[in-house]
Amino acid sequence: MAARQLDDKKSHRKPKSRSRPVNPIAAAIQSWIPAALPPLESGDQDLRNESLINSAPKRFTIYEPLALLPTGSFTSEAWTSILRTCDEAACNSLWQSILQEISKAGQGVVTHLAVNEGIPLHKDGEDNENVRRSPSGLRMLFGDFGSWEGVGENPTKSDFENAFWVRTKQNGIFQTWAPRWTMFSRGNVKEKARVLGFKRPMAKGRENQKEDNSWAVDLYAGIGYFVFSYAALGMRVLCWEINPWSVEGLRRGALANKWSVKVIEGDDLLLPVEQLLAGGERIIVFLESNEKAQGRIGEIQETGLARNIEHVNCGFLPTSEPVWKSAWEVTKLAPEAWLHLHENVGVGDIESRRGSIQGAFETWAVSGASSRTPKVEHVEQVKTFAPGVWHCVFDVRITGGSISNNGT
Structure with a gap:
C-alpha cells in the first residue's frame, strides 16, 4: 500500500519546465x-x-x-x-x-x-571569368582578415604569414583556408565521405602487398577537398591548382593531417620529373594549369611512377568537361580506374547527360583503338545548385587497362 501511495505522489508531481535556449x-x-x-x-x-x-x-x-x-x-x-x-x-x-x-x-x-556571400562567376566585368573562385563578396564585419593592399596575383610567403586562416574538421579530416582569398564549400561533405567509402580496386598479383602503389589525380585540387579523401585511403595524389592561396591552404591542411606534401611551382616546374617526385611525398601539388597535367603525367609514367592511377577527380562547376579526355588518357595503364566528373545538370536532363557522357567515352575508346571499356556506373546527386539544377558527379568506371612495373 505504501508503495502505491508513493507512486501516486510521483504521478501528481509537475514536470520540470525546460526553458528553450535563447539563440x-x-x-x-x-x-x-x-x-x-x-x-x-x-x-x-x-x-x-x-x-x-x-x-x-x-x-x-x-x-x-x-x-x-x-x-x-x-x-x-x-x-x-x-x-x-x-x-x-x-x-x-x-x-x-x-x-x-x-x-x-x-x-x-x-x-x-x-557574412557569407555568393562566389561571383566573373570579376572585373562579364568577360573575365573568376576561375580561381575568389570569394570577393565576403562581407567582413569584425576582426582582422588581412590586407588587400600590395597582394597581387602571386602572393609571397609574407602574405601567407600575415593572412587570416581558419580550419574545420569534416569526416575526421582537417581543412584549412584563408576566407578572404579562398572559397570553402561546406556542402561537399557528403561527397567527400562517399569518396572515403569507395571500394579500392587492387591490381591482380598485388593482393598480398602492404603497399599497392596506387595513385589518384585531382585536376581541380582547391584546398584539398577530395585530395585528402584519397590520401586517407592510402594513395599518393598528384594535384593541379592555379590559385596559390588554395595551394597554401592545401599545404597547411595536409600538414595538419600529418601527410607529407610537396608544392612544385616557379622554376621548380622545369626540373626533371624524377627529381620532383624523388621525396616520396604522399601529396604532390603542381601550381600550374591542369592543361599541362596529361603531358606531365605521361613523363612521370615513363619513369615507372604513377602507372596505376585508380581515381581521377574532376571537381569544377558548372562543368569539368574540358579535362575529361585528359582524365581518360592518364588512366590508360591502370587495370581499373574511376573518373569522377562534376557538373551542374538540370533535374530533367540527368539521364540524357549520362547517355551523352557514356557516348563520348565510347567514342574515345573506339577512335584510340583502346581495349578499355568505359561505363557510367553511377550518378551522384550531391546537392541542389539552383532551383531545378543539381550538382552531379558522374562516376565512370574504366576496365581493361594494363600495368607494368608494379604500378609504382
Whole structure:
C-alpha cells in the first residue's frame, strides 16, 4: 500500500519546465539594443526591437576562429536603417557581443565575424571569368582578415604569414583556408565521405602487398577537398591548382593531417620529373594549369611512377568537361580506374547527360583503338545548385587497362 501511495505522489508531481535556449545571436541583440540605441515611445520601441530580432540571422557556422553568418544577414530594411545611424563603435559592440554569445554557447571560441556571400562567376566585368573562385563578396564585419593592399596575383610567403586562416574538421579530416582569398564549400561533405567509402580496386598479383602503389589525380585540387579523401585511403595524389592561396591552404591542411606534401611551382616546374617526385611525398601539388597535367603525367609514367592511377577527380562547376579526355588518357595503364566528373545538370536532363557522357567515352575508346571499356556506373546527386539544377558527379568506371612495373 505504501508503495502505491508513493507512486501516486510521483504521478501528481509537475514536470520540470525546460526553458528553450535563447539563440546566441538573439541574446546578443537583446543586450545590445538598450545599450546602443536611443529609447523610443513604448509602442514604437517594442515594434522596432521585435523587428530587429525577427529579421536577424538565426544560424551561423563556425570555422574556428571565424563565425560565418548566412547570405543576406543584417540587410533587412529594419537593420540597414538602424546600422546607418550607428557609429563604428556601436556597430563593433554589436559584432563583439554576437561573437561573445556564440563563444559562450560552447561550439568554439570565435574572434572574427563575416557574412557569407555568393562566389561571383566573373570579376572585373562579364568577360573575365573568376576561375580561381575568389570569394570577393565576403562581407567582413569584425576582426582582422588581412590586407588587400600590395597582394597581387602571386602572393609571397609574407602574405601567407600575415593572412587570416581558419580550419574545420569534416569526416575526421582537417581543412584549412584563408576566407578572404579562398572559397570553402561546406556542402561537399557528403561527397567527400562517399569518396572515403569507395571500394579500392587492387591490381591482380598485388593482393598480398602492404603497399599497392596506387595513385589518384585531382585536376581541380582547391584546398584539398577530395585530395585528402584519397590520401586517407592510402594513395599518393598528384594535384593541379592555379590559385596559390588554395595551394597554401592545401599545404597547411595536409600538414595538419600529418601527410607529407610537396608544392612544385616557379622554376621548380622545369626540373626533371624524377627529381620532383624523388621525396616520396604522399601529396604532390603542381601550381600550374591542369592543361599541362596529361603531358606531365605521361613523363612521370615513363619513369615507372604513377602507372596505376585508380581515381581521377574532376571537381569544377558548372562543368569539368574540358579535362575529361585528359582524365581518360592518364588512366590508360591502370587495370581499373574511376573518373569522377562534376557538373551542374538540370533535374530533367540527368539521364540524357549520362547517355551523352557514356557516348563520348565510347567514342574515345573506339577512335584510340583502346581495349578499355568505359561505363557510367553511377550518378551522384550531391546537392541542389539552383532551383531545378543539381550538382552531379558522374562516376565512370574504366576496365581493361594494363600495368607494368608494379604500378609504382
